[in-house]
Amino acid sequence: MPESRTATHAAGQTRASRLARLRMASLGAVAMLILEFVLGMIYNLYGTAPTAKKSVGLFSSPVIALHVIVGILLGIAAVALLVRAIQARHRLSIWMSAIGLFSIIGAGFAGMGFAGSGANGASLGMSFAFAVALACYVVLIFALPPAALAQSSTT
Secondary structure, eight states: OHHHHHHHHHHHHHHHHHHHHHHHHHHHHHHHHHHHHHHHHHHHHHSOOOOSSOOOOTTSSHHHHHHHHHHHHHHHHHHHHHHHHHHHTOHHHHHHHHHHHHHHHHHHHHHHHHHHHOOHHHHHHHHHHHHHHHHHHHHHHHHSOOHHHHHHHOO
16 A cells, blocks of 8 residues: 555656646746847837838848747747646646647737738737737746645645
8 A cells, every 4th residue: 555655646746846847837938928028129119110011021130030039939938838738737737828829829920920011910919919828827827836835745
């Protein structure tokens, strides 16, 4: 019997540590989203806005290039976060990670549309998608246990 109790304890510790790592990954996603937002605002204020007749290249300035690179890295991080959520088998994390990922993808497509046409709707789409992704990852930060709590609950 002691062996099964040890195995159960190890499984609980593994799940708790997975959830704690998922929480930290969500915090990283929030930090990346904020950086992405700040870069977008800097370009919005100081960059050349695209128009219907003149598009803006995605690497036409250092700020917009960094914005695009951070966006790609954010997409990769969101995929990794969803994979971790699926591995942890935590329903809320799976849903929030999936919605966050799709929102980031939507913001990317809206950004490409904005760079090509300067359409206000595409800019608004980026903003809404950013807000949804941010909300998803903030929910996970508050819903998942911190590392210290996860370790103490399994001991």
